[in-house]
Every structure is written in structure tokens, then in C-alpha cells.
Amino acid sequence: MSKPDNASNPHAPATRAIVTIIGSDRVGIIAGIAAEIAEANVNILDISQSVIREFFTMIMMVDLGQSPLTFHELSEKLSRRGEKLGVKVELQREEIFKAMHRI
Amino acid sequence: MKHLSFSGEEIIETIQMVRMEQLDIRTVTVGISLLDCVSDDPKVLTRNVFEKVTNTARDLRRVCAEISREFGIPIVNCRIAVTPLSLISGRFGPDQFLELAATLDRAAHDVDVDFIGGFSALVEKGTTPAESHLIGTIPRALASTQRVCASVNVGTTRAGLNMDAIAQMGSIVKETAELTAKQDSIGCAKLVVFCNAVQDNPFMAGAFHGASEGDCVINVGVSGPGVVLKTIKAAGDVDFGQLTASIRQTAFKITRAGELVGRTAAARLGIPFGIVDLSLAPTPSEGDSVARILEEIGLERVGGHGTTAALALLNDAVKKGGAMASSHVGGLSGAFIPVSEDIGMIEAAECGAITIDKLEAMTSVCSVGLDMIVVPGDTPPEILSAVISDEAAIGMINNKTTATRIIPAIGKSVGDQVNFGGLLGRAPVMPLNQSSPRRMIARGGRIPSPLGALTN
Numbered sequence: 074m075s076k077p078d079n080a081s082n083p084h085a086p087a088t089r090a091i092v093t094i095i096g097s098d099r100v101g102i103i104a105g106i107a108a109e110i111a112e113a114n115v116n117i118l119d120i121s122q123s124v125i126r127e128f129f130t131m132i133m134m135v136d137l138g139q140s141p142l143t144f145h146e147l148s149e150k151l152s153r154r155g156e157k158l159g160v161k162v163e164l165q166r167e168e169i170f171k172a173m174h175r176i
Numbered sequence: 177m178k179h180l181s182f183s184g185e186e187i188i189e190t191i192q193m194v195r196m197e198q199l200d201i202r203t204v205t206v207g208i209s210l211l212d213c214v215s216d217d218p219k220v221l222t223r224n225v226f227e228k229v230t231n232t233a234r235d236l237r238r239v240c241a242e243i244s245r246e247f248g249i250p251i252v253n254c255r256i257a258v259t260p261l262s263l264i265s266g267r268f269g270p271d272q273f274l275e276l277a278a279t280l281d282r283a284a285h286d287v288d289v290d291f292i293g294g295f296s297a298l299v300e301k302g303t304t305p306a307e308s309h310l311i312g313t314i315p316r317a318l319a320s321t322q323r324v325c326a327s328v329n330v331g332t333t334r335a336g337l338n339m340d341a342i343a344q345m346g347s348i349v350k351e352t353a354e355l356t357a358k359q360d361s362i363g364c365a366k367l368v369v370f371c372n373a374v375q376d377n378p379f380m381a382g383a384f385h386g387a388s389e390g391d392c393v394i395n396v397g398v399s400g401p402g403v404v405l406k407t408i409k410a411a412g413d414v415d416f417g418q419l420t421a422s423i424r425q426t427a428f429k430i431t432r433a434g435e436l437v438g439r440t441a442a443a444r445l446g447i448p449f450g451i452v453d454l455s456l457a458p459t460p461s462e463g464d465s466v467a468r469i470l471e472e473i474g475l476e477r478v479g480g481h482g483t484t485a486a487l488a489l490l491n492d493a494v495k496k497g498g499a500m501a502s503s504h505v506g507g508l509s510g511a512f513i514p515v516s517e518d519i520g521m522i523e524a525a526e527c528g529a530i531t532i533d534k535l536e537a538m539t540s541v542c543s544v545g546l547d548m549i550v551v552p553g554d555t556p557p558e559i560l561s562a563v564i565s566d567e568a569a570i571g572m573i574n575n576k577t578t579a580t581r582i583i584p585a586i587g588k589s590v591g592d593q594v595n596f597g598g599l600l601g602r603a604p605v606m607p608l609n610q611s612s613p614r615r616m617i618a619r620g621g622r623i624p625s626p627l628g629a630l631t632n
Contacts (some may be wrong), residue, residue, distance in 0.1 A: 093187055125184045132184055144246050163191065165248040172436040173429045174186040 088138035089118070089167040092151065094131040096160030103131060106162060109154045113147050115140045134167070194249055197402035198464045199430065201437050202457050203253040204240050205378035206447060207385035207393040208232050210259040210294075218272045221264070222279050229256060229283040229292070232392050232447070237288045239444045243437055251437065252599075256284060257383035257395075258294035262307040270313045277317035277324050284323040291366075293383035295326040298373065300335040301622075311341070314348050318363040319355035325381035331371040331568040333575045336625035342568065343617050345369050346561030350584055353553065357586035360594045364583040365548065369564050371571030371578045376451050377507040382544075382579055393450035394442040395507060398434030399457040400426070402464045404494070408472045419473070420493040427454065427497030435502045453507025454498030455543060456490070458518035460601035466490075466511050467520025478520050479530025487511060488541035508577060510543025516596060516603035517548055526604045532563075540570050545578035550594045550603040553586035560584060562613035565623075573626055 094106055103120075110117060110133070119134040140147060148164040155162030193199035213224035236254050244251045261276055268276070277295055284292040295317055297307040314326045328345060331337035349364055356363035368382035375386020378395035385393070407426045411419060434452045442449035458466045467478040473486040491510045499505050513535065515521045524530040532549060539545040545567045551560075564580045571578030585594045588605050595602040 091182070091187060093191060095188075095191075121184060123184050125188045128188065130184055130188060132187055134181075145242070148245060163248055165190075166246045168436055168440075169247040169249065169433060170182045170187060170190060172432040173190055174182055 087166065087168060088136055090135055090137055090144075091165050091167055091170060092133040092135055093163045093165070094155065094160050095128050098129045099159075102158050102160055105154055105158050106151065109150055110135060113140045113142050113150065115147065191248070193400070193403050197400070197406050198459070198461065199400045199403050199433070200250040200252050201396060201434055202399040202455075203255050203378050203380075203397040204236070204251055204437065204441050205255040205257050205383055205395045205397065206233050206236055206445070207257045207376065207389055207395060207450065208259075209385055209389060209391050210261070210264045211387070212391075214264050214266065216266065218268060218275070222272075222276055225258075225276065226279050226283050229258065229280070230286050233287045233289060235445055239441055243440050243444070247433075247437065249433060249437065253290045254288070255378065255380060255383060256287075256289050256292040257378070257385045258292065259385050259387060260294055260296035260298055262297040262304070262310045263387055265306050265310070268306055268309060270309050273310050273313040274317060274320065277313070277321050281321035281324050289323070291323050291325050291380045293325040293327065293380055294385060295324050296328065296384045298329040299341045300329050300332045300338055302338065303341060311344060311348060314367060315351040315355045315363065318352050318366050325366045325368075325383065327368040327370055327373065327382045327384060329370040329373040330564065331572050331623075333372060333572050334625055334629045337371070337565065337568050337572055337623040339565065339617070339623055340620050342565050343558075343561050343620070345564055346557035346559070346617070349560050349582060350555075350557045353584045353586050360596060361553070361583050361585045362596055362600070365581065365596060365600050367581065369568075369580045371568035372576060374507060374577055378453050379455065379457065379508060381581065389450075390448060392447050394438055394445065394447050395450040395453065396434045396438035396441070397453040397455055397457065397507065398430050399455065400430045401456045401458050401466050401469055403430060404456060404490075405463065405465070405469050405472055408469060416489065420489055423490065423493035424497030427494045428501045431498040431501035449504075451504045451506030452498070452502040454494055454502070454505055454509045455507070456494055456511040458512060458514065458521075459599055460517055460519055460522070462519050465518045465520040466513060467518050467524060471520060477524050477527075477529040479524045479534050483534060484537050484541055487513070487538050491542045508543040512544055512547060513538055513542060514548035514581075515606070516550065516594070516601040517599060518601070522601065522603055525606055532606055532608060536566060536570070539567060539578055540574060543577065545571070546580045546582060548581055548583070548600070548603065550583045550585050550588070550605050551608050552589045552605055553584050554589070555584045555608055556612075558612065558614045558617040559608055559610075561617045563608070565617070569623070572623075573628065575628060
């Protein structure tokens, strides 16, 4: 996914994705993940945190449109940073949630 | 929260389905027409087939890996289905068919797909010389290749049952078992005998690319017994209206995921999207079992009385939920009940709770049929033919697809275990009724199509 441009190419993948961070709450988790995201020039559109089904969960909606990294590279970076912080981080395209939860 | 259009609950539900409930896309199957590969020179034809298959499917594995990563949903298998080889092979004899099987195997290996289906013949009404040669070659083709799958359609509701072909298939199954005896007769796991075979089935071993299909197509098979099981558990002891509603909702979500994966794969490969096959396909791992769903509906053990009714409601609810979720539903679309690939079925078979007779009854209300059933290796071919004829009759009369994938495990008898490993699983050898159907199978000819076929 190199620099998709949705305006000119309707078949390009959408650029929004969901970052899910699951684990126990402690100082520095959001800061750590947010730093990684900023470094990749990815814009955080929204962020929320709550306890869902006994898991402490942070969810971010991000825009990958301006990032020089491929989806895979960013996913790996976030996952590695998550490991260091002791949490599980997942990056998934928004479409999968749209498909499964919206008619 | 102006951008975050999903609740945390919804996001976690999707992630949990994958991580804890083994939601996956069971297969992305690219169907490839080989009709344009024909030549009167077998060498040229074989080369054309290799080039067409490898050129079309070259990026399949890579694209599936990308999509799997981006959506966070595993894609378990990448597969190829081709035009039934008997339709393109002109005057081929056995040697050329063996060469063609080897070519398909090499092509599948080259593009790194798990299986390639289409070593197939459709002989419901009659058998051409090429089809006869292909069928005769099946045992050696399956013994000498790894990824090639074979299927033979021996009946349809419209044409009736070709009992000559059914008689022959008993011997072919037996010979396939013998030639792969050292690997627990695994060749038979790659051979399906159909009635009313479908043209766009993405599941193996019975996938082929029907003659009425386009040049190439992407078909997707979704799965998710674990997700349905969890939903039913969470619903508790509700009545059937509520129970089926919860199954429908889950099937809807699973199918939407499948449709998204299929459409994305199709767009990236530049191949048209075909269908989603809404099947509940189990694997041998705990929590990925159709049998466990039937037990959670309220049966002490799958195979007991009530099993057929439970399977009927499950199969119907999955279809109703899935049909709303996809523009094009096709393939087999229903619950699979293989014995060796489902831990609940394996356990029930081991303790004698489920018999081949109950399995046969179950096949009248779900997709496919007698699947991955291991029987004694000394079973006479005519009994295997008779099992195939019973199953085909259910399909013919009820206007549905049925299939038989039966494994006479050479050297094994009732009480022994067979272990195929991987997704094919393990199974105990199950007893068959030993009374002889020899005179019936020897009659020859066709069982006429039923009155239900006269619909014009």
C-alpha cells in the first residue's frame, strides 16, 4: 500500500485503519504506541479506552494515507513496540469492521 | 467520537472471533477454465495447461497473505479448481492422463497452493472413452501426486444415476486405497464421488471449475463452527426461534467477512469475483467442531436421536443468515459433517455413539454427504459401490448435492485408528453392514431420473 490516493483511484484500498491495544493498563502505553504512530506519519483520528469483556482496551482510528510505510511494515513496528510494552497491538483495515458490523 | 464509527464491543468481538473462536476464511479458490488449452497434441495441451494455471494463480498466495494481514483474519488455504480434465483431453489415453495429473501437481507446487481440483469426470448420463480413461487412472494419479484432487459425478436429479459408473467407482476407491496403503490409504481423502455436483464449489476434494463458468473466477469458502458454538452457548436455553436468530446473525457476520476477502482478492488479482460458499467446515481442533454445536443445541452426544433435527435447523439458519450477507452465494453452502476432521465426530465414532447409518440420515439435511469415513480395508468393492449408490440416491431424490468420500483403510479393521494428520485429522475404523449388494450392483445400466425431474 504505497501512497494510495482515493480521489484519483476508486479501487485503491481505503486508508483508514483501527489500532487495537489489549492488555493491562499502565503508564506509558498510549504514549509509546502514539509515538510509533507519529513517527510513521500516521494521523490519529480518534481514540477511546475502556474495559471490554474484562480486557483493558484502547482503540484508535488512524489514517495511513500520508505514511511512507507499507501496511505490513507499520503493523510489524506496532506489534514489536506492543511486545516491549507488554500489550498486544493489532492493526486492521477499517473495512473488515464495516463489513461485519454495519449493513 | 466523531471518527470512530464502531463500538469497542464490536471491534473486540471481531478480534475474539479470530483469536479465541477460530474464525477463518477456509479457502480462497481460483477457478481456471482450461477450455482454451485444447490441442490435438497431448504435449502442447499439457504445456498450455501448465502455463495457464501458473500464470493465472501466480500471485494468489502473496495476495492472500497480504489480505489476511490487513484484515486480521487467517486464510487457511489457497486452492485452484480447473475445468474437469475429461472435457479438454480429447483422445487421451491413461499415460497422457497420468502426465497431465503430474503437470497439475507441478503447477500447484510452483504457485504454492494447497490443492488443485479438477481431475474430474461428469458421467451422470454416460461415459465417453476419455472419461473412462480418466476414471481408470484416478488411483495411480492420486498415488503419484500430492496436491491433485479427483472427483466423479455419477448422478443428477435430471439424469438419474449411472449405476455402471457407480459400480466402477467402488473398485476405483478400493484401488486408490491399495496404492496409498502405506499412508493409511490417504489417496481416498482426495477422491469424491458426487451426485448433483456443483460447478463453483471452492472446497476440496470436490472442487472443479464448471464448463459454464467464465475464464477465471475467485470463490471463497468461509468457516466458523467455533463462532457459532460460542453464540449458542451465550444464548443459553432459549427456544428455537431465538436460537436460530442468534445463529443467523453470526452467519451473517462471518459471510460478510468472506465476501470482503473475496472481493478484495478478486480486485487485487484482476480476476472476477464469483461466490461465497457459506459452509461450516470443521477442523480437528477443539472448539472448531460442528458436532459440538449439535451437542450444545441440547444433545448429550452427536449421533443420538435428535441429531438430524438439530443439524437441519443449524444448516438452515446458517444459509438464511449468510444469504442476506452476500450478493452471490454458491458452492455447497451448508454444514459439513466429516468424521475425521471434527473432534466431536471422532469422539462419537470412537465410543459408538454415531454410526454410518445415522451419518447417512444426516446427509439428507445438510450439504455434502458421507465424508471422511474410514471403513475396514477388506470391504468388497460392491459394498463401497452400494454405499455410494445410497448416498447418490439421497441427492437425486432430494434435488441436492451429496458426496461420498470413504476410505477403506488397507490392513485396518474395526477398532483400529487411522491418523492422517493436519486438517484431515484422525478417525476410528467404522463398521459397515456386511450383507452383500453384489447382485444389485452387477445389474448395470441407469437408475431412471425421478418424477421430480420432470419440471418442464
